[in-house]
Every structure is written in C-alpha cells, then in structure tokens.
Amino acid sequence: MKHEIIEIPIISEAIRKLGAPTSALARVGGLLYTCGMPPIDVKTGEIVKGDIATQTRACMEALSFTLRHGGSSFDNVFKTLVFITDNDFAAGMNAVYRDYFNGAFPTRSCVTIKPWTHFDIEIECIATVG
Template identity: 40%
Template sequence: MKEIVNLPALNAALATLNTPTSLLVRSQGMLYSCGIPPLDLERKTLIEGDLTTQTEAVLSLMKAALEGAGSSLEKVVKITIYVTDTAHFGPVNEVYKRYFTSDYPVRSFVAVSPWPLPFDIEIDCIAEA
C-alpha cells in the first residue's frame, strides 16, 4: 500500500512547476522521492544559479523532505543524480560530499537532455522510512 507523504510547504513549492507528481511516497517501510529540482521554498520558484547553488538547493530540499517524513539522509539507500552536462560531475560531488560523509548510498549519475524549465540538476532517492 502506498501513502503520499503530506509536507504542505514542500509540496506547495513543487506544485508551482505544474508537474503531476508527488514529492514523497511511503510504501512498505521505504520512502521514494520524485526527481527534486532546485526550488526556493520561500519564493516557490526555481533557483537558476550555478550548479553548486542548484545542487545545494536540491539536497537541502531532499534533507527537509526526508526529515519531515521521519527519515534522514543517513537512511538513503539509493540516489540518482540527473544533470544536463557531464562536466557538472565535479561541482555536484563537492556539494554532495557535504551532505553524505560516510556510509554512502549507492548512486547513479546520469546526463540527460535539458528540461523545458531553467535548471540543470534533479535528484531522486529511495530511503528507509
């Protein structure tokens, strides 16, 4: 059975993108996130800065979402990072290492075509609930 995790402020920011998705779903003791873009929660807008700024925004939002659902970054078992250019590997890793310092989750790093919206990174995860 699946349960949509109700995180009003985070879901409201995501809703501004007009994308039919849930931020987090809980199922069988696990949490599954959508691909999280770089969102400014206060202004409910995309953050269009450099890759470091965008990555920081995504991981900060992921951390807040997981903690709001009673989990944490330490319980993440799988991460997929989607970027618009493989040249982003270094800047993404610099920020990533501040959020994940040991016992790293398994991870995939995937280059994709640019989204129709102005951002260059999106990250999803699977975590223990």
C-alpha cells in the same frame, strides 16, 4: 503493499507549479521514495538559480526537508538518482553532494539528460524510515 502519499506543502506546490503531476514523497512499508527534486528553496518554493553547486545544494536541502517530513534523514538514504543537463557539471555536483553523507555514500546513478528550461539538476532518493 499499501502506500501512503505524503504531501509536503511548499515542496509539492512548487513542483506542481512546474507542471509535474507528482507528489513529493511516498511511503511504502518502511521505505520512503522522493520524487525527482529540482533546486527548490524550501522557504519560498521558488526555483534556485545559479551555478551547479548552488543548484545542487538547493536540491539536497529540499530532499533533507522532504525526508524529515517522512521521519527520515540522509543517514537512512541508500539509493540516489541524479539527473544533470551536462556531464561537465558532475565535479561541481559531487563537491556539494558528498557533504550530505558523511562518507557513508548511498548507491547512486547519475544520468545526463536533455536540458530543462528552469534548472540543471534534479535528485531523487530512496530511504528507510526512522
């Protein structure tokens, strides 16, 4: 099946500044796949610093921005994968994460990983188009 890479100027540039050789979004058939989205400010492209709630909100806003560019929204997300650097961050992440799904939560995996240098969370998702 053919795929289309969708470049999102601010997001793609910010991710590449981090040294990641990836694109922000790919469309395969009627599905959108985001890359792991770090806490990026969608206006400046800078990494958002702060506690896990602040970083989670930045990740979710960057995902929302990216999904909109692909013709979708959180209403169409059916799978997410969250990477955090400390299990103790789960409660703070969940407090923000749940606000983006109106109670209709997608399936989710949450994995604790070795800490990154610049941030504590990264979230990716899969959504239908439209």
